[in-house]
Amino acid sequence: MKKIFLIAMTMMLAFPSLPLAASSGEAGDYSAKDEVVYAKLSPEGKQHELYIVNSFEIKKAGSITDYGNYSNLKNLTDTSEIKKNGDKISFDAPDGRFYYQGNLDNQPLPWNFQFSYSLDGKKMNVKEMLGKDGKLTIRIKTSPNEEADVVFFENYLLQISFTLDSDIYKHIKADDGIIANAGKNKQVNFTVLPGKEGDFTLEAEVADFEFAGIEISAVPSTMAIDFPETEEMTKDMESLADAIESVNEGVSQFQDGVSQLNSGVSELKNGSSQYKDGISQLGQSSAGLVKASESIQHSLKTMEKSMQDSNSPALDEIDALFDGLYKLADGLYETKDQIAALREGYVSAYETMNDVMETLPSAPISEESVQSLLNSNADKEVIQQLLDAYKNAVTAKAVYHQLQEGFLTVDGALKALSESVNAMGDQVKEMAQEVSASLNNTEIEESLSKLQDGIGAIASHYAAFHDGLVSYTDGVKQLSRAYDDVHSGISGLSEGTNNLETGASELHQGTNELHKSTMHLPEEMQEEIDRMMEEYDSSDFEPVSFVSKKNNEKINSVQFVIKTESVTKEEAETEIAEKKEEKGFWERLLDLFR
Template identity: 45%
Template structure:
């Protein structure tokens, strides 16, 4: 009797426990619920090298009508995270009775699931590759390399449209923390290093530091849709700037064209200058070469006049008049020689005048304007060939040097022509005097009048004295001609070098003009090209029109967002922990209730 009473008590207690839940269930068939939207957060854990360990998904369903709902996913198992309701799983089909509001459940992906990205993490300690499990507690210079690449086995839609934020944390105690291309910020006791990988981009990220007793919380990767739109309104000013640049290049090309014309004219002028200078140089060399003969001939005339004067200075009775008969012919021959010298000096003066005029005109055509170093630097920065700019600069310097040198010796050149004219006149005068003397002497000898001989003696004495002065001047003149010829050789070498430089300059400026013409041709549509590149960049990185799709199953609808949280395992120093006996956990109501049936 007591046993039966106890059994009835147990049955009554069990009925009290289960009756409320039984009464809460509707007596008719379950109603169909409705899901307004769905969010998926994919959690993936990787080992320290980046190899995939496992993946699970937390699904958030926005239920606007309570009842039985359907969802889909390639799960190996599922777990209700909202209440104690059972979730039925049949293949990829998930069924559950869900209340109104947000309903959460976890789905563990099967082993065949692949992430859209391959992640490879390598570690270098003091330049040597080290396995992650051997790094804990190490000291030295550490370099962590994270390689992000497309996983062709995964769903490419996420690779093409998702932006990745890769984060690493290192303690502030580490020294020399560097992360090229990454942003380093203080985060409490750590330095937070963050990299950004654009959609569809494969990238290798590096961070390095001097570490001590190394530990690492791992690499964290957050992947979200790149839904930030790119506003193209500001690109109009950029296109305008490119238009101004294109116009400036056109002006540069036109200016180089004018420069090419000017340099061509300059080169023609320097070529004429070189030709005239060569003629002048040859004439000077001929004149200098004949100076010795001229001086020797003049010395012979001087000595002959001195000898005649000495002979006539003796007693008249002792003079052999038969010898004097030959003197008028000799004097006339001497006069003829002086006439030839005078004619030669006149021809030299005319040739010199022409050569000097050509030289003076060509050098005066060399522009006197100063081109500054800043202007040459500006030309070099404009995109011109540096070699051509250097040639232009060297030719400009040479032309200015020639112009400055000519300015210094111009007075000497100008004095040559009057000197030649004066010298020619003096020689003509002496030739006339000799002819007059010869005629007088001939008449006197015909009359054999000794009184005429006295007059002849006086004339010869005067002529001998004046000719001595003339001969001294002639020697000084020929010395000056020799120095002038020697100095002019150096000037002529400079003119030849100038002509060679302007010729190279003309070729260089021609190449420069060809280059600027090609540059203008390629940049004439620069604004259009710029806009095309902007449109291309926008189409490549603006994913604002991307419609979210489910990662777990293509059958899911109303997907509002899908995000990825990926993390590698930590590298930690193992601690020796002594286990303590845990106190027996106090049993709750359910455990006590179940004990009643044991």
């Protein structure tokens, strides 16, 4: 601009007859005004210089009035004078475009800029890094300037650009920026949306460091944003919500099934506990039963031997014999009743256990179902507990079916034993009655002979019965010991299904919450899209003047062009040369034509 001004002055001196803009004294008018704000910052972001280039679209030539607290004014269109009275600016403008520049000394930019630099991790001044090598890091931060009009910060888009010489900058990294080729250089751009603060980092390996500076442009984000077609997206979200609802309903049914399973297994455990106690009592009573049978067998043998040794027993011995036979019969009947009661308890416990066992699942879960569960959002630990408990239930049912024949055998054995003992009691009682009756009707010796033969037959049969009883009781003891393991497994199964029910309940709570949070997802998503689009749609923004509110009526656009100082070897050498030799005005003027 200085060169243009000097050239204009020189031409005025050299050609005094050059016509100036006409001043009719009449009021002019313009249709629109544009402002371009130029600012120069230090490499660290401190504001140094600020001036405005004002552009008018003149629709009627004449005197134009503008406003601004400028410290210096410059006509960029012709040589006519621009007058200033306070903040009132006036000038004569011809038809067409008219430009003038005004400098602002105390006008802050709408943004605060902070740039920091480090080389190999050490924070340094940019000029200190000139000509050095290492890993460069530049931190860029932007924030609103509370001393300026907030309308620019809220509605303007910032574009922050770096032009990096590829011979100096290698391995450029900008995570939040865009890196593009610009001839032999690299262009790095960062964007800050309206109303947002910026925080970016640029990294590169540098050799013989020079810095061309940072260029920043700010323009209003006035483009209208077309709302995207969201129908397909919302349909997908609706399908997702429906699928989650189906999953929740399935998990609810699964929870109900697990609850029923756990209830059945709990009953199974109680029935198994009763069966275990019954078989244990049966095993414990077997020893007494065997001992009582041994006593009966011994009594029969003693009785048989006594009758063989005594040819003619005394009457009191015969009475004692009959009394012993009747007591023996009563003892056998009592044993039969105990066995019958034991069998009844065993059958009841077995039926309870069998009913519960049949409710347990028998087929393993498919790999597809397992994978589907694992891919859901449910707790993986809870799912594993559910799978383990289900596996234990299937295993328990399979083991039960393998042992079921043995359980049925116990019932048959108890029934046969009860019938045998009852028959034995009937025989003893019948024999006693027959012998007693024969004693009354026949001779004693013949009756005693028959009694002796009968007792011998009973003793012989009872010996076989006793051997069978011993075998039976041994089997009951083995079954009792084996069932301890079965009951232990059932107890473990009960604990597992209890955990399974707890886990299924937690799983259902989770899917229920997920269902509640997603049931309105399509509507919520559409509302969020609408809100975001409205937030960034600034198509209704009305531009305002950066210089003065008095200019707002016809403001067409306001743009910002901001640049930081560069640091290069050439500039450093020029700065040194200028310090050595300062030329006068006329010599500098003549340099323009050399």
